[in-house]
Amino acid sequence: xxxxxxxxxxxxxxxxxxxxxxxxxxxxxxxxxxxxxxxxxxxxxxxxxxxxxxxxxxxxxxxxxxxxxxxxxxxxxxxxxxxxxxxxxxxxxxxxxxxxxxxxxxxxxx
Amino acid sequence: xxxxxxxxxxxxxxxxxxxxxxxxxxxxxxxxxxxxxxxxxxxxxxxxxxxxxxxxxxxxxxxxxxxxxxxxxxxxxxxxxxxxxxxxxxxxxxxxxxxxxxxxxxxxxxxx
Numbered sequence: 001x002x003x004x005x006x007x008x009x010x011x012x013x014x015x016x017x018x019x020x021x022x023x024x025x026x027x028x029x030x031x032x033x034x035x036x037x038x039x040x041x042x043x044x045x046x047x048x049x050x051x052x053x054x055x056x057x058x059x060x061x062x063x064x065x066x067x068x069x070x071x072x073x074x075x076x077x078x079x080x081x082x083x084x085x086x087x088x089x090x091x092x093x094x095x096x097x098x099x100x101x102x103x104x105x106x107x108x109x110x
Numbered sequence: 111x112x113x114x115x116x117x118x119x120x121x122x123x124x125x126x127x128x129x130x131x132x133x134x135x136x137x138x139x140x141x142x143x144x145x146x147x148x149x150x151x152x153x154x155x156x157x158x159x160x161x162x163x164x165x166x167x168x169x170x171x172x173x174x175x176x177x178x179x180x181x182x183x184x185x186x187x188x189x190x191x192x193x194x195x196x197x198x199x200x201x202x203x204x205x206x207x208x209x210x211x212x213x214x215x216x217x218x219x220x221x222x
Contacts, residue, residue, distance in 0.1 A: 004152075034210055043114075043200050043213035044153070087152055095206050097143050097166050100152035 002027040006088050006101035013108050016077045021104045023088030024070040031094050033071050035064050036087040038103070044087055047073075078108045114214035116201050122220045128189045131217045133201030135182040142184045143211065144176060145200040153200055159184060160206065191221045 007022045025033065032051050036044035048057045050066040057064050061082065063074040073086055085105045089098035115134040123129050135142050141160050145153035155168035159178035173189040182203070188195060198218050202211035 006152075032210075036213075041198070041216075041218070043116075043202075043215045046210050046212065049210050089152075095141065095160065095165070097155040097158045097168070098153075098202075098211060099155065100145075102150075102152045 002090065002092050002099050004088055004090055004099055004101035006086075006104050008104060009102065010105045011107070013075075013078055013106065015079055015108055015110045018074070018076045018078070020075070021073040021086055021088075021106070022070060023073070023101055025088075025090050026069075027090045027092045027099070029092055031091045031096075033066055034089045034091070034098060035071070035073055036089065038085045038087055040085075047086075075106070078106070080108050080110050082106060083108045114201055114203050114212050116199075116214035116217050118217060119215070120218045120220075122222060123191050125191055125193060125221055127191050128187065129191060129219065131186045131188075131199050131201075131219070133184045133186070133203075133214060135184065135201070135203035136212060137182060139182060139203035139205055139212070141204045141206045142178055142182075143202045143204075144184075144186045145202065146170075146195075147198040147200055147216070149197075156186070188219075193221050195219065196221045 035047040038044045048064040053068045085103040087103045089100040143158040144156040147153045158166040162178045178184040198216045200216045201214045204211045
């Protein structure tokens with residue numbers, strides 16, 4: 001069964017304190033791994049898509065990496081506005097639906 | 111691009127009633143998926159439509175049904191509402207293949 005597990009469930013950081021979020025997955029033939037950001041009461045906002053092991057993508061203070069079993073979302077020098085829930089999802093085959101993890105809720109305090 | 115628009119934003123229904131949620135996808139996005147997100151959980155896949163035909167379904171009972179229309183809009187219907195149906199319902203559209211999905215802001219459904 002295709003499955004996505006995210007850890008930790010919650011993470012509290014001080015402003016400027018870098019850290020990483022983990023997404024481990026088991027899927028029969030990964031087509032793509034997606035990272036989304038979700039603010040309370042809102043829909044997920046697309047961040048990155050990773051397609052193959054070794055791939056890395058960056059956007060401002062965020063960097064996503066992918067191995068054959070997991071993905072990391074590295075947050076460098078976070079700011080309070082980075083506080084949100086970060087969702088990881090996998091797509092097993094092209095055109096199929098996304099399978100999501102439960103998310104990591106990040107709180108950054110100044 | 112106009113994004114993905116969902117209506118209504120909030121809805122309160124009584125147990126046993128029926129509800130229809132609506133979604134307007136981005137032009138050219140021939141794939142639309144619906145997800146249910148309970149509080150504190152990740153989105154759970156309900157079903158997906160490709161060019162107006164259902165091409166995937168998650169572990170949801172038949173009282174959850176949907177339609178996709180030629181103008182890139184779609185709807186989710188839920189019959190015989192139960193208290194556990196209270197959740198944020200998300201619509202997402204895509205051009206298909208390995209393109210990512212764009213999500214709407216969701217409809218918050220409360221069943222009392």
